[in-house]
Amino acid sequence: MEYFIDVILPIPLEKLFTYKISQAEAELLSPGVRVGVPFGKSKVYTALVYRIHNNPPDVYEAKEIHKILDDEPIVNRFQLKHWKWIADYYMCSIGEVFRSAVPGAFLLESETLILRNTEVEIEESQLEDDEFLVFEALHHQSSLKVHEVSAIVDRKNVLPILNRLLEKNVILLKEEIYEQYKPKLIKYVKLGQSYLSEENLEALLKTLTRAPKQSQVVLSLFQLQAVHKKPIKVSELEEASGASKAVIKSLVDKEILEEYFFRTDRVNYEGEEENSELKALNEYQQKAFEDIHENFGKELVTLLHGVTSSGKTEVYVKLIDECIQKGRQALYLLPEIALTTQLITRLQQYFGEKVSVYHSKYNVQERVEVWNNVLAQKSKAQIVIGARSALFLPFSNLGLVIVDEEHESSFKQFDPAPRYHARDAAIVLGNLHGSNILLGSATPSIESYLNGQRGKYGFAEIQRRFGNVLMPDMELVDLKEQTRKKRMKGHFSERLFLEIEEALNEGGQVILFQNRRGYAPIVECTTCGHSPQCPNCDVSLTFHQYKKQLRCHYCGYHMALPEICQACGSHTLDTKGFGTEQVEKELETLFPEAKTWRMDLDTTRGKHGYEKIITAFEQQEIDILVGTQMLTKGLDFRNVSLVGIMNADSLLNFPDYRAHERCFQLLTQVAGRAGRTQKRGKVIIQSYNPYHQILKQVSTNDFEGMFKEQLYEREQYKYPPKNRIIKITFKHKEYNRLNEAAEWFAKALRNSLGGNVLGPEYPPVARIRNQFLKNLLVKIPNGTSVSGVKSGIRRTERSFNAVAQFRSVRVIYNVDHI
Ligand code: ADP
Ligand code: ZN
Ligand code: ZN
Numbered sequence: 148m149e150y151f152i153d154v155i156l157p158i159p160l161e162k163l164f165t166y167k168i169s170q171a172e173a174e175l176l177s178p179g180v181r182v183g184v185p186f187g188k189s190k191v192y193t194a195l196v197y198r199i200h201n202n203p204p205d206v207y208e209a210k211e212i213h214k215i216l217d218d219e220p221i222v223n224r225f226q227l228k229h230w231k232w233i234a235d236y237y238m239c240s241i242g243e244v245f246r247s248a249v250p251g252a253f254l255l256e257s258e259t260l261i262l263r264n265t266e267v268e269i270e271e272s273q274l275e276d277d278e279f280l281v282f283e284a285l286h287h288q289s290s291l292k293v294h295e296v297s298a299i300v301d302r303k304n305v306l307p308i309l310n311r312l313l314e315k316n317v318i319l320l321k322e323e324i325y326e327q328y329k330p331k332l333i334k335y336v337k338l339g340q341s342y343l344s345e346e347n348l349e350a351l352l353k354t355l356t357r358a359p360k361q362s363q364v365v366l367s368l369f370q371l372q373a374v375h376k377k378p379i380k381v382s383e384l385e386e387a388s389g390a391s392k393a394v395i396k397s398l399v400d401k402e403i404l405e406e407y408f409f410r411t412d413r414v415n416y417e418g419e420e421e422n423s424e425l426k427a428l429n430e431y432q433q434k435a436f437e438d439i440h441e442n443f444g445k446e447l448v449t450l451l452h453g454v455t456s457s458g459k460t461e462v463y464v465k466l467i468d469e470c471i472q473k474g475r476q477a478l479y480l481l482p483e484i485a486l487t488t489q490l491i492t493r494l495q496q497y498f499g500e501k502v503s504v505y506h507s508k509y510n511v512q513e514r515v516e517v518w519n520n521v522l523a524q525k526s527k528a529q530i531v532i533g534a535r536s537a538l539f540l541p542f543s544n545l546g547l548v549i550v551d552e553e554h555e556s557s558f559k560q561f562d563p564a565p566r567y568h569a570r571d572a573a574i575v576l577g578n579l580h581g582s583n584i585l586l587g588s589a590t591p592s593i594e595s596y597l598n599g600q601r602g603k604y605g606f607a608e609i610q611r612r613f614g615n616v617l618m619p620d621m622e623l624v625d626l627k628e629q630t631r632k633k634r635m636k637g638h639f640s641e642r643l644f645l646e647i648e649e650a651l652n653e654g655g656q657v658i659l660f661q662n663r664r665g666y667a668p669i670v671e672c673t674t675c676g677h678s679p680q681c682p683n684c685d686v687s688l689t690f691h692q693y694k695k696q697l698r699c700h701y702c703g704y705h706m707a708l709p710e711i712c713q714a715c716g717s718h719t720l721d722t723k724g725f726g727t728e729q730v731e732k733e734l735e736t737l738f739p740e741a742k743t744w745r746m747d748l749d750t751t752r753g754k755h756g757y758e759k760i761i762t763a764f765e766q767q768e769i770d771i772l773v774g775t776q777m778l779t780k781g782l783d784f785r786n787v788s789l790v791g792i793m794n795a796d797s798l799l800n801f802p803d804y805r806a807h808e809r810c811f812q813l814l815t816q817v818a819g820r821a822g823r824t825q826k827r828g829k830v831i832i833q834s835y836n837p838y839h840q841i842l843k844q845v846s847t848n849d850f851e852g853m854f855k856e857q858l859y860e861r862e863q864y865k866y867p868p869k870n871r872i873i874k875i876t877f878k879h880k881e882y883n884r885l886n887e888a889a890e891w892f893a894k895a896l897r898n899s900l901g902g903n904v905l906g907p908e909y910p911p912v913a914r915i916r917n918q919f920l921k922n923l924l925v926k927i928p929n930g931t932s933v934s935g936v937k938s939g940i941r942r943t944e945r946s947f948n949a950v951a952q953f954r955s956v957r958v959i960y961n962v963d964h965i
Contacts, residue, residue, distance in 0.1 A: 148201055151209055152176060154194035155230075156186060157246035157254050159239070159564070163197055167209040173199055178227060179220025181253065183213040193254050195222060195245055221253065221522065223541050229576050238873075238937060238960040239564035247565055248539035250514040251289030260290040261309065262319045265510045268753045269317055271703060272694065277308050279703045280916075282317055287563050289511075334381040336395070338368065339402045351403065361398055364388045368404070381406065423496045425464060432458050435607040436465055442605025443583040448574055450553070450599040451587040452850075453609035455819025456616060456783070459587050460490070462609075463549050464497055466585065471501065471529050475546025475582075476521070480573055482555040483507060483534040485780035488758055489765070491532060498530055505533035505540065535560060535569030538576055545580035548573050552780065553586035553595055554812050556805075559964040568964050570595075589819060590812040590850065593857055594868035612823070619790070619821040619828035621846035623837040626794070637733035638725055643791050643831045644737065647771070650829070651741055655788030656764070657771045659730055660817045662797050664700075664747040664775055666692035666729045667722030670708070677714035678723075679706075685914040691749070692728050702916045730773045730793055738771065746774035779816040788828055790821040795834040795842055802911055804866045807841050811853045814845045865903075867963060871927040873940065874965035877907070878918045878957040888947070888956040889921040895943045900925065900936065924965070937962075 150173040153163040166184055168176065176182070176196050184194045193216065203209055230248060234241040246254065251262075263285035274282055277300040284291060284299050296305045312318045342348050355362035367388035371379045381395065388394075398404040428436055435451060439462070442449040453459040463479065470477045481490070486506055494502050505517045520528035522541040531537055535558055550558075550570045558569040570586065577584040586595055586604070599606035612618065624640045634641040650657050667690045671678040679688045681699035688697035690708065698705040711718055727747045734743045744750075744760060751757040757777070763769050767786060772778065798810040814832065822828020834842055844853040862869055877892065879885040889907035896904045905924040913920055927936050940960070947953050 149203060151200055151203060152196050153198045154182060154184060155197050155245045156192050156194050156242050158242050160242050161240055165204040165209050166212045168212055172215065175215060177220055179222040181216040181221060183216060185210055185213060197227065223543050225543060225579050226541055228579055232575055233565050233567050233572055237565050237567045237962050243564040250511050250518055252511045252515050254289060260292060261296060262290050264316055264319050267316045273315065276704060278312055281308065281312060283703060335378045335407050336381050336384055336404050339405045342403060360390055360394050364390045364394060364398060425468060425497060426461050428461060429613065431609045431611050432462050435609045436462050438607035439585060447605035448584040449605035449607060450591055450595050451585060451607045452591050453589060454612060455589040456612045456823045457609035458613035466547055467530055470547035473546060475544050476542050477530045477547040478537060478545060479532040479549045480537060480569060481534060481551050482557045482780060484777055485552055486534055487761055489783060494532060500527050501529045503528040503531050505531055505537040507534060507536060538569060538573050545582040548577040548582055548584045550586045552588055554588045554590050554592040566961050590815045593808055593854060596854055597858065597868050616823060616825060617827045618848055619818050619830045621818060621830045621832065623842055623846055624831055624833045625837045626833050626835045636737060638730060638793055639737060640833055643833060646789050646829060646831055650789040651770060656767065656786045657789045658778055658787055658820055659771060659773045659791045659793060660778055661727050661730050661793040662775055663726035664749055665689035665726040667724050667726060669723040670697065670720055671723050672712035672715060672717060673719040673721050674717040675712060675715040677712055679713065683917045684912060686912050690722055701912060727773050727775060734771060741770040743771045743773065744769045746772055746777055776813055779813055782820060783823060784820060785824055787821050788826060790818055790830045792832040795832050796836055799839055799841060808857050810841050811845055865926045865928065869929050871933050871963060872965060873925045874961040875923040876959040877921045878959065879955065880918050882919050884952060885919045885921055885956065888953045892943060892947055893923055895946065899939045
């Protein structure tokens, strides 16, 4: 009898691939085990066994596998089912799901691989354009091969670029295949063998009197040992003795000290305060908790609508506690940016080392550790708190899934495939496990709220802030009127200015929100009207005054700010619009005494940038924090008495059917940072359109009103939630070919789907990184089979790919969330 396996290759292949194995291998293998396999002429991949059987493939001769890489499956059956669903639903290959689901360390491939050096923080402005492209690509893909780099920078000889990147420590090269994950070792020290007897020790201390630094080290070691009675880390000894590494090394060289190593888990919890008592819920929290319970009993996904600062987290904590008491695993999903030490510490205080954290800023090794702990159902990973990728972990006994801030658009992955929505994928995952599922938000998404209203989801709510703190007092300020009356100081209305002054005088902190980073989004010549554009993208360059640069926010291109207009040569360059840098600048003159800080993408790069600012703000080292939407995410600051929205209009005028919903969510969330303790908080919203319906709804906390109105509009224009949509994006570097391709596809699709195919149309930014873009929108009315439409689209794509000149046009699907 012959044996075969179907494997998932980590590449966009529509089908599984079949390999031949021996009977002995068949006995060793099971689904979820990795194998090294040859592919194509010379490639080698890490593939995942999906199925074992006895049927040779019809159209090709099955090759043999190279190597079995695991003794036990690293991926379980729940995951394989879940991945299959993701691939079908979001219209990608299961190989793409595989690639994105497992830590990069599980996927090593042949040939020279270029990896990103995650140990070093890279200052992006130090990179040349082509270097930046490679760097950027390595954020989307765990590794690149040389020919892939060629394709990215569009040049044959890329070795000079790679050499420069190596010199700058941006990349690492890797030639080995199947390298094993190495646990991190921690260095400890003890006294050398020969000094364990008292005599020798005394003699030693005498000789060391002439070397005070060295003797200090030995003495510190004694002290540490006396206090701790446990192994001493080299780092601890360094700190205790104040001696340098060199001093310790010289003692080791003389064999006075001896070093030894222990393996340790990288993601270590070292807190002391664990197992604090859970807080007693107040009556509103308790009511919500009971309602959630009742719905869980009916196996319903439940939505918790609790206003900002109502104490949702404490309700989650109670539910997590119950779940782990039953010995099951709990998953707590948050948008990446909301995963702060604030929250992690809060959870660790209750659950100690049962809490593991998983997100993209963790390096590959750390992720492997969490993965393995979850796989082995270790108690230290019984509770996983993480960003969207955490839902790919190998849970086998999931009892609770919490999706906090469920309305957040950053739960959607846009690039690369799978372009999934983590909330929706988490619901499917929870259902596979028969687990309880809770969505929570102060501003639920229209779709979840509708599900709650229709009884498809269970519903619970908390309408009061914890401790009966009042909702903040909101005031709309008309910028048009203030300008006319000459009441503006820069971009600050008199009202906002006075409120800031008062807040500061009373020792309160202030948050100012402006949804753009940089100094000004447009630089314009007042003589000829020219404004500098990105050479690679169809957008204006944003002026960053801090670096005196013009930057593209789409591709990273940057140049020094020219002194004269590049078109007409006049010295009349001026800026239009404003970003966070400009607000910060104006504050320097308006409130010279106040300590101001800025929080946006430019100030929070690197693993801890964001945390540092939050901590400094929490500890009141900062009086005024200016920032982009990063400020909105679930932060719990005690002393913020004023929140100012610099300009709400930019949020309202977005060309997107969700713009109004998002504007409501964003503003309500930022406003929710104000007055979380006894004194009522104040919020000032500046706008040229203060009578806009959405702003009214925000300022009166009218979620219901917003919901009804938005739902009505969505129905009118056939948008979700009652209708479904799929966006198909075409991408190519030749304008004409792109147009032809998109037209061809649209026509073919209309033949099968009729009038529900809209476009093709250029998106607002129609060229990014020298690739032109065009979109088709497919609307699927209520009652039509969604999977039927998807297979129709897939069929069209197959015929499309059969046309030679279209083959190089990329086709990208975004389902539901576009
Ligand atoms: P939300 O997530 O709804 O915005 P939080 O869970 O952050 O609200 O709660 C707001 C504040 O109230 C936090 O500082 C929290 O510690 C406190 N709090 C919430 N519930 C309780 C409770 N039952 N007992 C004591 N403090 C609570
Ligand atoms: Zn000009
Ligand atoms: Zn650009």
